[in-house]
Amino acid sequence: MVNVRFATTDDRAAVRTVHEAAFGLTEGPEIVALVEGLLGDATARPLHSLVAEVDGRVVGHVLFTAVTMQPGDQETAAQILAPLAVLPEVQGQGVGGALVRAGLRLLAAAGVALVFVLGYPDYYSRFGFRPARALGLAAPYPIPAEHDAAWMVLALRPGVLGQVHGTVQCADTLNDPRYWRE
Numbered sequence: 001m002v003n004v005r006f007a008t009t010d011d012r013a014a015v016r017t018v019h020e021a022a023f024g025l026t027e028g029p030e031i032v033a034l035v036e037g038l039l040g041d042a043t044a045r046p047l048h049s050l051v052a053e054v055d056g057r058v059v060g061h062v063l064f065t066a067v068t069m070q071p072g073d074q075e076t077a078a079q080i081l082a083p084l085a086v087l088p089e090v091q092g093q094g095v096g097g098a099l100v101r102a103g104l105r106l107l108a109a110a111g112v113a114l115v116f117v118l119g120y121p122d123y124y125s126r127f128g129f130r131p132a133r134a135l136g137l138a139a140p141y142p143i144p145a146e147h148d149a150a151w152m153v154l155a156l157r158p159g160v161l162g163q164v165h166g167t168v169q170c171a172d173t174l175n176d177p178r179y180w181r182e
Helices: 009-039 095-109 121-127 145-150
Strands: 002-006 048-054 057-070 078-086 114-118 151-155 166-169
Touching: 002 095, 009 048, 009 057, 009 078, 048 095, 057 095, 078 095, 095 121, 121 151, 145 151
Parallel strands: 078 114
Antiparallel strands: 002 048, 048 057, 057 078, 057 166, 114 151
């Protein structure tokens, strides 16, 4: 049974371990630095940091942080899902899905209208995410054409897609081109 809850400061070491294990020696340190940076970044607020536990052990983590749309005259509450990690030994057991679904429910209840992600289309489309650029919603940095489908959006409020257009502006920590290669 997977239990999803808000992360606390006591979870920091476990969250670090999850990301290091999930992303490996090459990407793990960079992703850990991203998470640490976002958790301390005032421009990422409001943020939603969730952990998944199995038998009291943290086995997954997801972070949702605030984004704005440029041009800045659009008053649409939006967030970005970045990053999501699950310990390799429990991947494929629904932990990631539980984290994403719990986060989306929380964001919908908080009045968030749009959620963005740069990730695997086959995975995120299960939750209703769709390619964002085709809907007039650009990533902060150009996404190569062969990975265009990886820049995705999910509307949590009916009628918002088609009403909002422009470029996503992320928190300062995430506004770095190295995080936008797919």
